[in-house]
Amino acid sequence: MNTAYEQLCGLAKEAALVESVEALLGWDERTYLPEAAGDYRAEQMTFLSGLAHQKRTQPKWGELLDELAGSDLAKDLHSDTGTTIRQLKRDYDKRVKLPQLLVEELTRASVLGQQAWVKARAANDFAMFQPHLTKIIELKRQQAEAVGYEDQPYDALLDDYEPQARTKDLTSVLGKLRQELVPLVHAIMESGKVAPVxxxxxxxxxxxxxxxxxxxxxxxxxxxxxxxxxxxxxxxxxxxxxxxxxxxxxxxxxxxxxxxxxxxxxxxxxxxxxxxxxxxxxxxxxxxxxxxxxxxxxxxxxxxxxxxxxxxxxxxxxxxxxxxxxxxxxxxxxxxxxxxxVQPSLIRVEADEATYNLHIIVRFELEQALLSGDLPVNDLPAAWMEKYREYLGIAPPNDANGCLQDVHWSAALFGYFPTYSLGNLYASQxxxxxxxxxxxxxxxxxxxxxxxxxxxxxxxxxxxxxxxSASELVQRITGKPLGSEPLMRHLRGKLLPLYGLA
Amino acid sequence: MNTAYEQLCGLAKEAALVESVEALLGWDERTYLPEAAGDYRAEQMTFLSGLAHQKRTQPKWGELLDELAGSDLAKDLHSDTGTTIRQLKRDYDKRVKLPQLLVEELTRASVLGQQAWVKARAANDFAMFQPHLTKIIELKRQQAEAVGYEDQPYDALLDDYEPQARTKDLTSVLGKLRQELVPLVHAIMESGKVAPVxxxxxxxxxxxxxxxxxxxxxxxxxxxxxxxxxxxxxxxxxxxxxxxxxxxxxxxxxxxxxxxxxxxxxxxxxxxxxxxxxxxxxxxxxxxxxxxxxxxxxxxxxxxxxxxxxxxxxxxxxxxxxxxxxxxxxxxxxxxxxxxxVQPSLIRVEADEATYNLHIIVRFELEQALLSGDLPVNDLPAAWMEKYREYLGIAPPNDANGCLQDVHWSAALFGYFPTYSLGNLYASQxxxxxxxxxxxxxxxxxxxxxxxxxxxxxxxxxxxxxxxSASELVQRITGKPLGSEPLMRHLRGKLLPLYGLA
Structure with a gap:
């Protein structure tokens, strides 16, 4: 007879195996899938993702976690056994807090949202996407309330991508970064030097x-x-x-x-x-x-x-x-x-190393305002242009190259964008x-x-x-919490000489 | 509420979906899988094949089939509904007749058999493979007895690949084919004409x-x-x-x-x-x-x-x-x-259109003799050489190019070989x-x-x-049962003039 811990690991590994098969289906879909095979592939992926969810929310999982919660294996939080128990509990608790109906509504809104977004972007017509975005934001608010948070609703969403990160810390470090990036980019533009692109x-x-x-x-x-x-x-x-x-x-x-x-x-x-x-x-x-x-x-x-x-x-x-x-x-x-x-431009995925984070900061600020309701959805296009003008010195001529450029919001991914800038900050430090x-x-x-x-x-x-956790790792390795200085030192160290500003 | 028929179709489609995912894993394994990823791929495939088997043997399946057996939907055997009910019942009955223990033993014997076969072929040492083959044949006999047959045990195995075919019909048509092929190949060899290969x-x-x-x-x-x-x-x-x-x-x-x-x-x-x-x-x-x-x-x-x-x-x-x-x-x-x-050679997969079927007939005759016990396993190498000499006029210098050349028997595939020749016969007719x-x-x-x-x-x-069924199809389309004449007409029509024998 396996111990409770072995049983738990068996369940987790089986769920991961199902997810790994789903990942192969996804890889194949994006590399080699024949043109006409998309519908059935969607059926296959839906089946597997349902199977994985079912495996990750089965009551047995909860029972084993309860049994193990106070055990010796759980005591050292940073050991393999302690980490397994702590993190599987974290995941299980989050999953079972979400009502099945909300999960289904989010899935449907995201599928419909992406379809509408593709059309809206092609037609350069934000109004076509607006009702979908409104619906998605409403569901994301419900998700945050269902899962719970200490400080603010955005924390609950951020946690799906950057576990244990806090909005207020991010706001502080990205705010500082923006204050230093904007003048650096401005100086580079003013330098008159152009790279032989x-x-x-x-x-x-x-x-x-x-x-x-x-x-x-x-x-x-x-x-x-x-x-x-x-x-x-x-x-x-x-x-x-x-x-x-x-x-x-x-x-x-x-x-x-x-x-x-x-x-x-x-x-x-x-x-x-x-x-x-x-x-x-x-x-x-x-x-x-x-x-x-x-x-x-x-x-x-x-x-x-x-x-x-x-x-x-x-x-x-x-x-x-x-x-x-x-x-x-x-x-x-x-x-x-x-x-x-370096050259400020409208499209995030084509941005250079210096301006990239300004694209992210625009999105981070706007998605928080959308979620809190401070920014009504129909004011998004104007707010987007305003922020691009302020941070990057240019504004998109239309929404297709503005607030409709990224898939994320249509796919109900709120709280995802800041992880791109976190990546740059962590990398430098x-x-x-x-x-x-x-x-x-x-x-x-x-x-x-x-x-x-x-x-x-x-x-x-x-x-x-x-x-x-990510922040524990950075503190352990560098002896400091995450800051914006290493990234700025890196950018200044490379770019100022290149643009004759050193 | 879905009808029993809809439920049955739902179950069958879900099982097929699982199998289609397994097929993707298999395709990827044989085309793009990184060298080191084989072990985990085997785990993924084992999981899916277990899941598919579980879906295809669930008691619900049997209950729905019982409910539908006498229904109007089952009456017309050749309609879509009649075919669905008849064929799913056929598959279900066969599966549940096989004891779980035998299924597992066959899987294990086939995995071990293939591993031993790879080594035995590389070492040109039939003795290394012999105990595995003996074990596999014993299990295949058990399989035939468990599933049942009307005429002879080989029928039960053949049925897995060519449903409803009968050994005695095959023996008759392949026997006639051999009688005509051997002299044709002989005449071509004697013609002295050589193609500009x-x-x-x-x-x-x-x-x-x-x-x-x-x-x-x-x-x-x-x-x-x-x-x-x-x-x-x-x-x-x-x-x-x-x-x-x-x-x-x-x-x-x-x-x-x-x-x-x-x-x-x-x-x-x-x-x-x-x-x-x-x-x-x-x-x-x-x-x-x-x-x-x-x-x-x-x-x-x-x-x-x-x-x-x-x-x-x-x-x-x-x-x-x-x-x-x-x-x-x-x-x-x-x-x-x-x-x-046309040139008699030792290796089946490299054989030309005329000699190919002689390679198959050798295997068809030998695997029946092995299964019935008429041919003891340790006499297989000699019997192989003897038949090659008789039908193809050449004999392999060793077992690696003789009875160890094909994977089929090591993978417990008995009754598979004749379908290759059936393919050629059906094609011509x-x-x-x-x-x-x-x-x-x-x-x-x-x-x-x-x-x-x-x-x-x-x-x-x-x-x-x-x-x-395959034989019903051929009868319906051509008005005749399967025969060897169309294939012989085709081969003679093309090869006799090419070799100056017309």
Whole structure:
């Protein structure tokens, strides 16, 4: 007879197995699914997601958790057993608090919302989407009330993506970041210096982009015997099992940055997944801790490593080999300047490293105002334009390139956006510490040695899974709570010299 | 409240949905799965196959079938409702007759058997495999007794692949076939004529093979918006949903035939799957009727169409375009002769159209003797060599290329082999009828018109699913029971002139 703890782990692993199959269906849908097969795929995924939910809310789960709550196994909160019990209880409690009817209404509103959003964006007509958004916000308010919160309703939603984070802390750190970013971007614009961006839009043949991207992903530590790279429309990374991590990209032969930094970004996510303890797959100590920390891993490899001068001291000769035509007459410094070009623009997913967080801050502020009711839904388009003008100095000519550009709100994802900026903030703070601990990352990167940083991340972050919360992790590793200074130091350190402002 | 019939269909469709997900896992395993991910994939597949089995043996299923057995819906055996009730009952009865313990023992013996077979083949050591084979045969005898049979135990096993077929009928038709094939192959060997096979081993670049293969598959009617072509080690076709049929191949740049006829073969399977009524996916009238009929569809497009002179009158200029270097100095007649080369060889999967069935007949005779006990397992290697000498005029130098060459017996698949020859026999008999009904297929094929044949197959075979058994179908369509004459007429008609024997 298995102990209660073994039974609980068995249930959790079985639920994770069902979810991993659903993840394969999702991966296939976004990479290889034949055009006409979408309807049945939706049926398959609905079935599996229902099965997983059923497994994660079965009463047996609650009984075992009750039995284990006061046990010795639960005592050390940061041990594997303590983490398993604590986190499974957290998840179970949240799930059973949500009325079945609300879950179904949210699913339906999100499906209809996304369909309406696609049409509204194509027609550049916010009014078509407005009633759906109103409904979704109302349901998200109900969700927050059902789940409960200490401080404010937005906390309850944020918790789905960044467990235990608090809105007030985020508001403080992102507020400070904005105050420093806005003048930095302004100064760069005023500098009159323009990067030679034409280089990255020269022809970079697709086959060479794929080969070069895979070389770089392998060099930074993505293990291809435990993963793959495929092509998709909207790149993502997904974990299909303890030794099966799939990353994706898309190629534009006249835009080198898209696929290359996209591959480094997704490989960064993948290195996190591959660094989790595989024998604990499906249990909280073997699972990623938060979307913010996940994003910190992708942004670190993409930006702090991949867009650094040191990285290109090593990779520039290889870039010349893979792209001899595009490389004609280009110096390493020119390429470095081109891939670090700063320019306020309207579309988040195309934004550079400096302005990206301003896009996020706009959304973070607006979605809180929508949820609280301070911003009526029909005032959203005007409020969006106003904030873009204030923070980025430009305003969209229409809603399609304004408040209709992202899928998130139509999919009922409120509280998701700030995790992107959290990722950038965590990445910089962790990278500074790694630099200190490893005695200078620049020297390592110049020589193409990325293994030390990967092992540092394995040891400091990946292997802990959910044993510590995101903020506990950062405090433990860096000795400080999350702040905006490391990111600002990084941006100023790189961009001021590039734009002749140092 | 749903009627009993609706409930039954709901259960069947849900079971089929689970199986379709398992099929995706299997497809992915054989095409894209990362090297290290095999163990967890096995866990995922085991879980799903258990879930499907559980769904197909739940008592509710039996209760609904009992309730529906005497109903009006069951009366017309060939209607969709009658077929659904009859076939689901047939499947349910067979499943519940098998003791759970036997099912588990068979699964285990098959897994261990395949592992031992891989090693035994590599080591060319039949003794390593012998105890496993002995065990598997013993379990297959138990299976036959548990399920029951009218005439002989082999019938019960055959029924898993070719429902309602009888060993004695098969023995008769394959016996006649052998009597005519052996002298035909002998005469070809004696003719002294050798086909210019060197042509097909000239360099055919992989990219051009893929493009040419897809062009041909689309031309004969495989719908790529409802399917895909990918690369694998051991080519197969799998149906992942009503609009999702995946075919696979492998490329050898110095063997044109492998991928090209492989693609036509798998596309033939795919055209059958795509021709099933998609709204009945998961129900017997929307499912293929037998492996023999499935194989008849692949062999028809591969051999009767793809290896015909008329097909190449249309495709030869395209072949020249796709492979200008290989085509240098080659006439259409030379290519036609090269792709129809006859030569007795040791390996079934590499056999030509004429000798292929002799490989099958050897296996069909031996597996019956093994099952009945007439052939002791340790006499198998010698008996194998003896039959190859008698039917094909050559004998393998060792067991690796002899009785250890196929995976089937190690996987507990007894009764499967004859469906390959049934496929060839059905294909010829159906093709003769189509030729009559459509007023001459050669003229159509010469002009690249394949749609008429595809529509004929859709109408005569595909759309009926399991409404008629395989032998009922053939009788209905051709007015005769299955015979060996059409296949022999086809082979003689093509090969005698090619080898100067006409």
């Amino acid at each position: 034409e280089i990255v839009s020269r022809l970079h043949p697709r086959g060479a982009q794929e080969a070069f991207g895979k070389t770089a992903a392998a060099a930074i530590g993505f293990e291809f015997q435990r993963g793959r790279l495929d092509v998709t429309h909207h790149p993502f990374c997904t974990e299909l099992g303890p030794n099966d991590c799939r990353i994706t990209t898309r190629y534009d032969e006249h835009h080198f940055n898209g696929a290359f930094f996209g591959i480094l970004h997704e490989a960064g996510h993948g290195i996190y997944d591959q660094g989790l303890r595989s024998e604990l797959f499906g249990l909280p100590p073997g699972q990623f801790v938060s979307l913010g920390i996940h994003e910190s891993q992708s942004r670190m490899w993409e930006n702090l490593v991949g867009r650094s001068n040191a990285f290109w001291q090593y990779f520039f000769p290889k870039w010349q080999e893979f792209f001899p035509v595009a490389a004609e007459g280009v110096t390493q410094q020119q390429l470095f300047a081109a891939i670090n070009h 962790l990278f500074e510490q790694a630099d200190k601990d490893l005695g200078g990352l620049n020297d390592l990167m110049k020589r193409g040695e990325f293994l030390q940083l990967k092992l540092w991340l394995n040891e400091k972050i990946h292997r802990h899974g959910q044993c510590y | 060197e042509i097909v081993s000239r360099l055919h670049p992989r990219g051009a093979q893929e493009a040419f293969g897809k062009t041909a598959a689309a031309a004969i009617g495989f719908e790529f918006q409802r399917g895909r072509l990918d690369v694998t080690h051991h080519p197969f076709c799998t149906e992942l949903g009503p609009n999702d049929c995946r075919i696979t191949t492998r490329y050898d740049e110095h063997h044109f035939n492998g991928a090209f006829f492989g693609i036509l073969h798998e596309a033939g399977h795919g055209i059958y799957d795509q021709g099933l009524r998609s709204e009945l996916f998961g129900l017997p009238p929307g499912q293929f009727v037998s492996l023999g009929i499935h194989e008849s569809q692949s062999r028809m497009w591969e051999n009767l169409v793809g290896r015909s002179n008329a097909f190449w009158q249309y495709f030869f200029p395209k072949w020249q375009e796709f492979f200008p270097v290989a085509a240098e100095g080659v006439t259409q007649q030379q290519l036609f002769a090269a792709i129809n080369h 159906l093709f003769e009828q189509a030729d009559k009904d459509l007023g001459g297929l050669n003229d159509l094929m010469k002009r690249g018109e394949f749609l008429q044949l595809k529509l004929w197959l859709n109408e005569k075979i595909h759309r009926h699913g399991q409404c008629y």
